[in-house]
Amino acid sequence: MTTGPLSKRTAAFSETVIDDEVVLLNLADGTFFSLTGTAAEIWPLINGVRTRNALLADLAADFAVPSEEIARELDAFLAALAGAGFVEGL
Numbered sequence: 001m002t003t004g005p006l007s008k009r010t011a012a013f014s015e016t017v018i019d020d021e022v023v024l025l026n027l028a029d030g031t032f033f034s035l036t037g038t039a040a041e042i043w044p045l046i047n048g049v050r051t052r053n054a055l056l057a058d059l060a061a062d063f064a065v066p067s068e069e070i071a072r073e074l075d076a077f078l079a080a081l082a083g084a085g086f087v088e089g090l
Helices: 037-045 052-063 067-083
Strands: 013-018 021-026 032-035
Touching: 021 037, 032 037, 037 052, 037 067, 052 067
Parallel strands: none
Antiparallel strands: 013 021, 021 032
């Protein structure tokens, strides 16, 4: 998967942080996304500067796990965010 910098489409959602959970409200259709655990840790790293590969390298280093082991899950998460209209750059 080749990507440019990943950025949030801030006009497409409303964001609320409750304890360790990030809740995203899709403004177009009213659906909610709840980000917890690793997803909630990844969300603030999507900053318009990091690419998917840079994000993968950061996560692999932070969790001391080979990037090959987390690539599929990261790609699925990013695809879900992009599919909901929350991020672009994939």
